[in-house]
Amino acid sequence: MTTQVLQQQALRIRSALSDYTILAKPGIVSLTLVAALTGIYFGNRGIIPDLGMMLWTFILLGSATAGSCMLNNFYDRDIDRVMRRTSLRPLAAATVSARNVLIAGLILVLAPLPLMAWLVNPMTALLTAAAAFGYVVVYTMMTKRRTPWANQFGGIAGALPPVIGYAAVGGGLDANAWILFVIMAIWQQPHALSLALKYRDEYAKAGVPVVPVARGINATKQRIAIYNVLLLAVSVVPYTLGMAGMFYLATAIILGTVFLGLSLRFLASPRAHNMFLFFFSIIYLVVLFSTMVFDALP
Template structure:
């Protein structure tokens, strides 16, 4: 993209924007995983929540996630215009003005937190606010462009949803909800580094210090393997804590072993094929993990 085209895109007036452009600002693919893990927190938490309030809580988690994504796109509009993977986003394409995207995200963020506090409880609203602020200010504005450990620390933002769901039901934080948080926190680095491996040229061109760009491919593959090994016992922890039963424990062990094997395949593969496969499997892994947890708990096997 030329400098002139980039400037034109960033100076858009949003007059030609369609509903789908605003939906894209919300990062719907990311939102789907956020909503699923948040819903899992609701299902797994001890106690009951009225179905209407549960639906409101899930809606707030979804809107809060989308709001953070929109603000992220506003701030990252310069590097999004450079990277092949992101240059089709609404702001670089000139579909939505940067200021409009910021306003859109800010209103949604404030609205989601306010509604959660008003309809559910202040603890869930507080964690939701912390997740949005962490993603915007700590990850997007600080870590992403300053350190190769950006996704390690910044991954905490995406790990909050099950804690939010748990707090929506219980009104508090517990060891169990922290374990659910940890599952996503330790899953995020190998998941995102798999993407960064086969997109490292994009990140290098945009000047983003992702681990493969700064430390090299071999060091990144080693870190991915370490994190998947750490996830093996952690993923089984919900069984030992009584959140889910033996069905989940067996599923977690198998899913974790396959995740580790995918990291081993990446280690020995001189091409990017295994990294692409691992990235795809990592998404399935987390969906399957929380899905098995909910199925097991719903079947009455736990405890």
Template sequence: MVAKAVATYTNVVRDYILLTKPGIVMLVLITALTGMYLAKRGFPDSWLIFWSLLGTGLASAGSAVLNQFFDRDIDAVMSRTKNRPIPSGSVSSVNALLFGVILLTLSLYIMLAFVNPVATFFTVMASFFYVVVYTLALKRRSPLATEIGGISGALPPVIGYTSVTGQFGIEPLILFLIMFVWQPPHFWVLAVKYAEDYRKAGVPTLPVVKGIFQTKVRTLLYTAALFPISLLPTLYGITGKIYFFTAFALSLVYLILTLRFFFSKSSRGMSLFFYSIIYLALLFSVMVFDMVR
């Protein structure tokens, strides 16, 4: 009986963790920490790091939970998402809604009480754009949801930066631009692979509305635009030559892989999808390593 109870409890905890999309939360924390490091030109006070990352992580997690609550009907139709905790029935929609609201409420309290109002504002904006603008307003109506909703995913480094300085400027703007331009091609590769899933669910992603070829064109254009934008940290004196040449090499490989995806007759480009994640993680890591102090 005890073993069964422990197993049940473990499964429940696992399901609630899955609701928060921990992989995305981790990426959010990495980019937020980069913003903090950039603002301070080194690591700021350990308590500020703790509260800022906790508040940012909870906001990301809460937004992810609410996204899945509102999309539970879509998720139940799509093969990629039908086994998520809510559509599979392992977490009730009411409990998921309550969980998401609690996480967001805790996040905003932490940011306001232990960080500062400016970082709190950007945290609110990130959650607002993801839950309200992307999930509720645009996702079921327009393929522009990916690009406009990308504002949410581009704000974590801004939150990190402003949590240290309390001010917005050119440096967090550059981090924002890198994240903002990176997101659409990252998602569109996945959208191409699951185009039929999205069509079946009635979600007007770019491949569904404009077709595979047009999606590949847009993916290539965004990846090409990311190339010069990724070099801006060095051009503005934020980072040194190590970052410049690393970003150049990483972006060149990204562009080559995108060109291969563009000319491929196959609609599958998961190697490009996974490289885009590695690309961003390495880019921000080297940025921290080679930051001009």
């Protein structure tokens, strides 16, 4: 085998790895693991958990999340070709085999479940299966193309990672786990709606009835503001439950007030979209959960 052939094979392998990494949506996987880590910490009552168990939870949950994203890309490849924002994704651009992506996605989702039941606990596996089913089947396949309420359904699945982390070490669920779930479920709405406003015309072209397409721009801006009012309210509950102290409370109030203020300013403006809100929502979640953990350290 010549050096040139070996170089070509290496190039194809690197290209394939890059394509599959894109399809796995590492940004979503990272946020999922940050949320799960928060749940792990509080599920173990502020004590650093067994590192082996935590590592298995991260690996298996990360795998299931990556696989779910691949299956989402597989199912949405037709509309991804229509939308300019997604037209260069590997499946939309046909740089990888759809069949291979389907197989890889199914393996990454299904293989971790029995391993998680064995190496972590059955409840964690069940919650992970529910999250994958909610995202791939309920959101991607059943509701995304049919109703503007799809984000609410997808938000339930997307809010489960901290609950999964909590169950991984605690074995059960209580009010602490569910308030993390509620925070994430509400947070996902202004996060997703901000992005949908930016790409409203592309969603309309692809026939996806996101809120800006089905209800209009101003109604979407109003919803973002309403969700941020709710988010500010629920973000202080971890303090009332004794999960974190005054430092977290102050941070939650400041973050929530800024987020709400930005959304109200956006509502009053003539602008049709505001991507700063989208990026700030990511900063908000990471800082909120990190502060919650930091303030609860013994």
